[in-house]
Amino acid sequence: MQLDEMVETINEQWTDIYYLLHYVYDDNLSHQAIRLLQYIEKNEKATIGDLAKHLKVSHNTASEHTKRLMKKGLVTKRRSRTDERKVFVALTEKGRNVLYRHTRLDRDKLRKVLENLSPSDLEIIQKAFSVFSEGVKQCLR
Amino acid sequence: MQLDEMVETINEQWTDIYYLLHYVYDDNLSHQAIRLLQYIEKNEKATIGDLAKHLKVSHNTASEHTKRLMKKGLVTKRRSRTDERKVFVALTEKGRNVLYRHTRLDRDKLRKVLENLSPSDLEIIQKAFSVFSEGVKQCLR
DNA sequence: AAGAATATATCTTATAATAAGATATAAATG
DNA sequence: CATTTATATCTTATTATAAGATATATTCTT
Structure with a gap:
């Protein structure tokens, strides 16, 4: 047809x-890491739980992913003011650049x-x- | 402008x-593995040495990458007939499908x-x- | 206010991926 | 025949990935 x-x-x-x-990537980010950054970019109010659901991993794994990315300076965390259990993950400027270099x-x-x-x-x-x-x-x- | x-x-x-x-990927291939498959698809007569050069890793690492992908049934190896030191790596049907699901x-x-x-x-x-x-x-x- | 539920973090443990050095082997080249 | 080239394997080390168990803080329920 x-x-x-x-x-x-x-x-x-x-x-x-x-x-x-x-782009020719210099860093060596994993597939999962890129998927995480991508999801965060498209969903600005992404929480740890959202990431776990989206990546289909357990919450503790999502938490560790986020920790690693934070250590690399690619994302930041901030607590929700309306529900202080929740943590919103956002891209840093560096994170956005890294994501662009892997998807654009x-x-x-x-x-x-x-x-x-x-x-x-x-x-x-x-x-x-x-x-x-x-x-x-x-x-x- | x-x-x-x-x-x-x-x-x-x-x-x-x-x-x-x-696509929604079910398998969990690494970034390097995808780059390898992609290079092999575009360069049908890719040798281990070519892969090492392209991925900027040592020849033994390229050899191990290939071994892993072969174990997963994504690539095959065959010796060159004109120079039997060389080994050509090629995609299997499964390898091509997996690559498509990660790039298309x-x-x-x-x-x-x-x-x-x-x-x-x-x-x-x-x-x-x-x-x-x-x-x-x-x-x- | 007490207990249940929710969201995240951390600790432990296990497996696999990644990578390189050292060494080995086989083939080609001079 | 010695040297170079191409690949493979063995060892070792680091890191990523993932989940279970447990802990903590917050919110919801009654």
């Missing part, structure tokens, strides 16, 4: 783009690629990403 | 799309999103990914 073919093609192009444009496209490489494209191609890309990301958000939220 | 702004916007949309469409967009989720878009939007997305991935390959190879 037409649509299945498009799914395949886009997936190949997607991974090609990421493979060639991703390398800014300089991306810029160089875009510089070599025509204005009309740029317009199409802009429009496509806008339509695509909107479609994703509407469809899955 | 206009282009820097576009770089930022695309990066945000890029990570939003990936965050919402990526979830096929079913992606399909559902595309189903909800208009034919003209689909066309724009198709064109954009084609232009973008081509641009990346030309610019960085």
Whole structure:
């Protein structure tokens, strides 16, 4: 079918783009650590329990994950004022940068690629990403 | 500047799309393991030495990485016929699937999103990914 | 106010991943 | 035949990951 073919093609192009444009990571963060940072970025009021549920690990493991990330200066903790049992975990500036370096496209490489494209191609890309990301958000939220 | 702004916007949309469409991984592969599988996929004649160089680890570590992945059934090894000191590492079918589940967009989720878009939007997305991935390959190879 | 429930932290223990040095082996090269 | 190259293995060390047991503080319930 037409649509299945498009799914395949886009997936190949997607991974090609990421493979060639991703950052070269210097640090050595684990998969779980990235997932944690990612979840925290998208959910600003994430608690230890939320993280445990999301990563499907026990609460003590989530607590230790957070401790490790805090030791590395990637997240901070602050108690909730309305319920002082709860602890909100948030990204530090450094944490945000590290996360970006593990999930985003390398800014300089991306810029160089875009510089070599025509204005009309740029317009199409802009429009496509806008339509695509909107479609994703509407469809899955 | 206009282009820097576009770089930022695309990066945000890029990570939003990936965050919402990526597979839910059941296995727990390390970052290094994924990098290895990814390199092997893109470079079919990858040797242990190549992997060591690419991951910036010692040859014995690369050898052990490969051994672990082989034990999990994700890669195979075969000696070079022209130079029997060399060992080529290749992905198994299972390895390819695991890699896809860690780098690609979830096929079913992606399909559902595309189903909800208009034919003209689909066309724009198709064109954009084609232009973008081509641009990346030309610019960085 | 007392007891139950909730949220997190810590301690202990166990396993696996990661990494490198030392050493070994086999093949190719000069 | 000695040297270099490519990989494998053995040993050792560190760190990550994870869960159970237990502790503590806070909130909720009655």
